[in-house]
Amino acid sequence: EAEVAQSPRYKITEKSQAVAFWCDPISGHATLYWYRQILGQGPELLVQFQDESVVDDSQLPKDRFSAERLKGVDSTLKIQPAELGDSAMYLCASSPGQGRNYEQYFGPGTRLTVT
Amino acid sequence: RKEVEQDPGPFNVPEGATVAFNCTYSNSASQSFFWYRQDCRKEPKLLMSVYSSGNEDGRFTAQLNRASQYISLLIRDSKLSDSATYLCVVNTYVDSSYKLIFGSGTRLLVRP
Numbered sequence: 001e002a003e004v005a006q007s008p009r010y011k012i013t014e015k016s017q018a019v020a021f022w023c024d025p026i027s028g029h030a031t032l033y034w035y036r037q038i039l040g041q042g043p044e045l046l047v048q049f050q051d052e053s054v055v056d057d058s059q060l061p062k063d064r065f066s067a068e069r070l071k072g073v074d075s076t077l078k079i080q081p082a083e084l085g086d087s088a089m090y091l092c093a094s095s096p097g098q099g100r101n102y103e104q105y106f107g108p109g110t111r112l113t114v115t
Numbered sequence: 116r117k118e119v120e121q122d123p124g125p126f127n128v129p130e131g132a133t134v135a136f137n138c139t140y141s142n143s144a145s146q147s148f149f150w151y152r153q154d155c156r157k158e159p160k161l162l163m164s165v166y167s168s169g170n171e172d173g174r175f176t177a178q179l180n181r182a183s184q185y186i187s188l189l190i191r192d193s194k195l196s197d198s199a200t201y202l203c204v205v206n207t208y209v210d211s212s213y214k215l216i217f218g219s220g221t222r223l224l225v226r227p
Binding site for chain 2: 055058103
């Protein structure tokens, strides 16, 4: 069964450092999402791509976060500089397209700890 | 007020019990509804979609009441393996795109 791949699975970094996460969606999935999940809460959307274009980044803290999907396939999410409050699980998801009934498939996530 | 609200639990039930989770959502324009399951330190996975007519998948039954903006999940004959967090999810069309809005989840513990 095809899966969404993410790396690294775990990352510990000091505050003020830069950190990057990578996601490879299921082959053929045009829509890619990055979510942040703080412990005890549900995932919150950071950014949504349709192919290589950003569809929604309204919840992305653009002063420190950036995301790209240059060729419309894999994607990178970067944080610079990291802050203590960024400690969370970062989840990538993909779906065949946008729409009310498309299922989103999640990757295993990257657990970030900022010290 | 959160867009999707759930009782965080935990619900601690014995094997074989029936347990029900409830969820309310605030945006009346929400278009589709789901329950996701999330095991500890794992990613969320789709459990089932929720339809106005109600739908059943084995031991799981989901109901949607659009008038009350209320969603429910019923689990019959609970198994130890049902222990997880259950996320209520609403798909809403906002700012020219569909967006999944997640509740904070309800934690279920099934004991022997």
